[in-house]
Amino acid sequence: xxxxxxxxxxxxxxxxxxxxxxxxxxxxxxxxxxxxxxxxxxxxxxxxxxxxxxxxxxxxxxxxxxxxxxxxxxxxxxxxxxxxxxxxxxxxxxxxxxxxxxxxxxxxxxxxxxxxxxxxxxxxxxxxxxxxxxxxxxxxxxxxxxxxxxxxxxxxxxxxxxxxxxxxxxx
Numbered sequence: 482x483x484x485x486x487x488x489x490x491x492x493x494x495x496x497x498x499x500x501x502x503x504x505x506x507x508x509x510x511x512x513x514x515x516x517x518x519x520x521x522x523x524x525x526x527x528x529x530x531x532x533x534x535x536x537x538x539x540x541x542x543x544x545x546x547x548x549x550x551x552x553x554x555x556x557x558x559x560x561x562x563x564x565x566x567x568x569x570x571x572x573x574x575x576x577x578x579x580x581x582x583x584x585x586x587x588x589x590x591x592x593x594x595x596x597x598x599x600x601x602x603x604x605x606x607x608x609x610x611x612x613x614x615x616x617x618x619x620x621x622x623x624x625x626x627x628x629x630x631x632x633x634x635x636x637x638x639x640x641x642x643x644x645x646x647x648x649x650x651x652x
Contacts, residue, residue, distance in 0.1 A: 484633075488569025489562050491584075491632035495625040496561015502621040503557060504550030506613070511546060514610055518542060561625065564591060568629055584630020585623055592622035 511518055522538040529536075568587050575583040596618040600611075 484569045484572075485566055487633045488565035488567075488572075488629070490565070491629040492561040492563070492565015492568065493558055494561075494632060495565070495584075495628035496557040496559070497554065498557075498628055499561060499621045499625040500554035500557020502617065502624065504553040506617040507549050507553060508546055510610055510613055511542070511549070515542065517610070518545075561629075564625075565629055565633075568633065572633065580630040580634035581627055582630065584626035584628070584633065586626070587629065588622040588624075588626020591626070592619050596622070 519538045519542055522541050526532060526536050526538060526541070564587075568584070571587075572580070572583050575586050577583050577586070596615060600614065600618070
């Protein structure tokens with residue numbers, strides 16, 4: 482299957498782990514910060530020009546508790562495969578000979594780009610949610626990178642040594 486297949490498979494399993502962790506922590510964070518989230522939802526519903534579905538903050542909150550984990554797991558799988566393919570392309574450029582370390586370094590790079598730099602939009606839910614998200618996503622990124630590197634190395638195809646033919650006796 483080659484290195485890209487290995488990257489996709491490792492990324493799929495690493496992305497699944499990432500998605501599960503994110504789903505659990507997201508639901509826990511929603512419950513922990515329920516009053517903040519309900520307040521934000523009330524503001525958002527109030528800013529709608531009309532509300533034909535009769536959305537309520539409580540109803541939307543309940544829906545978020547169900548939908549968010551599903552979306553996070555599915556997106557973890559999809560993004561995991563894409564990042565696994567990227568890892569397959571760049572793994573030789575990463576320091577270390579140990580693929581687990583390469584994967585962890587890759588996970589940290591992805592965390593910096595996706596969560597630290599691009600995750601600034603999460604500040605709308607409050608600083609507490611933002612910092613919890615950063616910490617948990619850092620751990621999930623490390624786990625993703627470890628799984629990716631570990632499995633990429635496990636499935637890495639190795640060239641088998643060619644046995645030398647025994648020398649023919651002089652006839």
